Amino acid sequence: MSSHQTIAVLDFGSQYTQVIARRIRECSVYSKIYHFKTTAKQLQKDGVIGVILSGGPDSVLKKNAPKIDKKIFDLGVPILGICYGLQLMAKNLGGLVEKSDHREYGHGVLNIKTKGKLFKGLPKSLNVWNSHGDRVAAIPEGFKKIASTENCEFAAVANEETGMYGMQFHPEVAHSERGLDVIKNFLYAICKCTKDWSMADYVRDSIEKIRQTVGDDRVLLGLSGGVDSSVAAALIHKAIGNQLTCVFVDNGLLRENERQSVVDLYARNFNMDVRVVRAGSKFLGKLKGVTDPERKRKIIGRMFVQVFQESLKKIGDAKFLGQGTLYPDVIESISIDGSPAATIKSHHNVGGLPKNMKFKLLEPLRELFKDEVRALGAELGLPQEVVWRQPFPGPGLGVRVLGEVNSKKLSVLRKADAILHEEMVASDLYYKVWQSFCVFLPVRTVGVMGDERTYDNVIAVRIVESKDAMTADWARVPHEVLQRVSTRIINEVKGVNRVVYDISSKPPGTIEWE
Numbered sequence: 012m013s014s015h016q017t018i019a020v021l022d023f024g025s026q027y028t029q030v031i032a033r034r035i036r037e038c039s040v041y042s043k044i045y046h047f048k049t050t051a052k053q054l055q056k057d058g059v060i061g062v063i064l065s066g067g068p069d070s071v072l073k074k075n076a077p078k079i080d081k082k083i084f085d086l087g088v089p090i091l092g093i094c095y096g097l098q099l100m101a102k103n104l105g106g107l108v109e110k111s112d113h114r115e116y117g118h119g120v121l122n123i124k125t126k127g128k129l130f131k132g133l134p135k136s137l138n139v140w141n142s143h144g145d146r147v148a149a150i151p152e153g154f155k156k157i158a159s160t161e162n163c164e165f166a167a168v169a170n171e172e173t174g175m176y177g178m179q180f181h182p183e184v185a186h187s188e189r190g191l192d193v194i195k196n197f198l199y200a201i202c203k204c205t206k207d208w209s210m211a212d213y214v215r216d217s218i219e220k221i222r223q224t225v226g227d228d229r230v231l232l233g234l235s236g237g238v239d240s241s242v243a244a245a246l247i248h249k250a251i252g253n254q255l256t257c258v259f260v261d262n263g264l265l266r267e268n269e270r271q272s273v274v275d276l277y278a279r280n281f282n283m284d285v286r287v288v289r290a291g292s293k294f295l296g297k298l299k300g301v302t303d304p305e306r307k308r309k310i311i312g313r314m315f316v317q318v319f320q321e322s323l324k325k326i327g328d329a330k331f332l333g334q335g336t337l338y339p340d341v342i343e344s345i346s347i348d349g350s351p352a353a354t355i356k357s358h359h360n361v362g363g364l365p366k367n368m369k370f371k372l373l374e375p376l377r378e379l380f381k382d383e384v385r386a387l388g389a390e391l392g393l394p395q396e397v398v399w400r401q402p403f404p405g406p407g408l409g410v411r412v413l414g415e416v417n418s419k420k421l422s423v424l425r426k427a428d429a430i431l432h433e434e435m436v437a438s439d440l441y442y443k444v445w446q447s448f449c450v451f452l453p454v455r456t457v458g459v460m461g462d463e464r465t466y467d468n469v470i471a472v473r474i475v476e477s478k479d480a481m482t483a484d485w486a487r488v489p490h491e492v493l494q495r496v497s498t499r500i501i502n503e504v505k506g507v508n509r510v511v512y513d514i515s516s517k518p519p520g521t522i523e524w525e
Contacts, residue, residue: 015041015208019059023047023067023077030481031183033380039206051082061089061202064096071098089174089201097177104151111146119160128200140186210386221250230255232333236273237403239335242388256284263291264407267429298416304525311406332370380479401446410525414453424451426504427470434496444486445477450524458508467508483517
């Protein structure tokens with residue numbers, strides 16, 4: 012990507028670091044995430060034209076808090092500090108940071124005193140999103156206050172002479188009003204970016220990189236039929252053709268009729284080498300008695316690799332394991348490049364892979380968000396039903412059956428989920444939301460059906476709206492749609508007498524229940 016203008020995002024462990032990078036790319040500017048220990052010399056070598064310091068979970072007042080190479084402030088390129096990044100900038104340049112009287116979390120009102128380049132074209136008052144426990148008590152020499160909130164005097168500061176800016180709120184999250192416009196001002200007005208990066212460039216560069224990485228070797232890819240694995244398969248297939256073999260594992264955790272639909276689409280229409288492995292009994296056997304969600308995810312991840320390795324006896328040897336791993340998978344599962352981000356949950360293709368795995372990983376989507384993957388799929392010519400299919404977790408229904416997983420619970424969940432899918436499509440809502448799915452709850456409730464007492468299972472319906480899966484809000488689905496879904500599930504799915512609707516947002520909840 013050296014031919015493109017690059018904005019460096021230094022990662023101090025914020026769960027929003029990848030969101031910052033994504034927002035930059037939305038502006039047709041290439042962004043690259045660096046570990047917070049990256050030196051000024053490396054950034055200079057890479058030719059970055061601007062630097063953003065991310066937020067983070069630590070306090071700059073702690074002895075072992077993440078630090079920065081101070082020479083970065085002498086690079087002569089614009090720098091924007093966000094939350095922890097602002098506090099770090101202030102502390103290193105002679106300002107004062109102190110513990111706040113109380114944590115400022117959630118919505119706040121930003122009152123802009125001086126618009127300058129950073130707030131050009133914006134109203135004087137904005138609703139913004141805060142998440143911090145420390146505050147800047149005194150700004151460094153040469154800086155001036157340009158905005159404040161009700162609880163933070165220095166909510167935004169600037170040194171226009173050196174091109175250094177800082178803000179205590181998070182412009183990158185959807186909750187911040189006109190946040191993207193603030194980022195655009197930093198990119199276009201301050202860093203002088205020229206919009207020289209596109210998905211077509213990513214396709215071209217990725218194909219070349221895949222060819223160089225794989226050489227004459229073969230790639231085995233687990234094809235689930237979801238957006239991520241489908242786009243990964245299409246991209247790798249475009250790069251190396253018949254050196255790619257797709258393995259569709261029927262792990263017993265699939266939705267209704269999923270195996271046949273995947274085989275029909277990819278083997279017959281895309282002319283890919285797709286092998287089907289039926290391993291449902293093996294997966295369910297390993298999951299017997301397991302209730303902890305992390306254990307389930309790791310077991311499913313290990314089983315996937317074992318099944319791949321066993322399938323080599325019939326398929327032939329392969330050196331690489333292709334996966335549709337995305338940025339959100341990585342940031343939630345493990346710390347990126349050693350950054351201090353807290354682990355939220357292990358994704359089967361990140362945290363569940365055994366250390367003695369014989370494959371080398373090939374993850375061409377690892378730096379992309381879901382909406383970027385959809386754009387990539389469209390660029391590769393994939394049909395709408397693939398590109399805009401709702402996300403489906405790698406562990407499948409294994410993390411949508413809460414508690415122990417067995418075939419009886421899965422059968423109930425499949426039927427309920429199929430009804431929800433039918434109603435979402437019929438209501439023209441399926442492609443308008445991020446995800447819609449059912450969850451089998453490990454509780455039973457009393458009901459009355461046909462004048463008789465019942466004591467049956469509960470299905471939770473989860474429908475969310477999101478842009479990148481890093482944040483999400485529950486969808487305000489018309490009541491009549493929810494009523495049809497509930498009525499049909501209770502009437503048509505034996506063993507269910509209650510349906511509930513999940514109205515939790517992310518954060519604090521996650522999209523999946525496990």
